[in-house]
Amino acid sequence: MNSSHLLTCRQCRKGALHPIERDNVFHPPGKTVTVKTLATKCDQCGAETVLASQHEENLARLKAREAEYGLYLTGEAICAFRRKYGLTQQAVAKVFGKGLIAFSRYENEKSYPDESTTKLLRIAISRPDVLKQLADESGVEIPLWNERSLEVAAKKVSKLRPVESSLRRVETRHVAEPDTAASEHVPSFEPQYCYS
Helix, strand or coil: CCHHHCEECCCCCCCEEEEEEEEEEECCCCCCEEEEEEEEEECCCCCEECCHHHHHHHHHHHHHHHHHCCCCCCHHHHHHHHHHCCCCHHHHHHHCCCCCCHHHHHHCCCCCCCHHHHHHHHHHHHCHHHHHHHHHHHCCCCCCHHHHHHHHHHHHHHHEEEECCCCECCCCEEEECCCCEEEECCCECCCEEEEC
């Protein structure tokens, strides 16, 4: 933003908003990950605001940190998984055998799941049937299970593609009838499918 295009502060309505970068520091086990995000700051009242034009860039920067997390999941990934199935933080904590506020802390990255819980989360993310089994064993209903199951089934079907198969000729049989002699040719075609 150059000075001729500065926006007016929405809070004090006097100052101009100047672009700034903020350091967001995360501490997955054994690491410190710093992500610089964009914002603006009022030169009069000091209020900091994230503009809509900065929001998408900030999301991309935060997502890029996944590469530095190794085995561990980001809070956003854990939250997206939970919300995909319509589970509350308390319900998903019961499914994975954790305390009531554990998933609030994981999603806000105040703490991180231990290694075994992280592995189980990754398996449940990639194999929804594991989530369903854990939920059933814990007596937890998954509100969006039917919707997500239909999506998974539709994806599997859309990945099916026909594989070219040559027609096999079946021997021609001659059937002799008292009045006519007919030749019968029966081709056989068996469609085959495979996953891409």
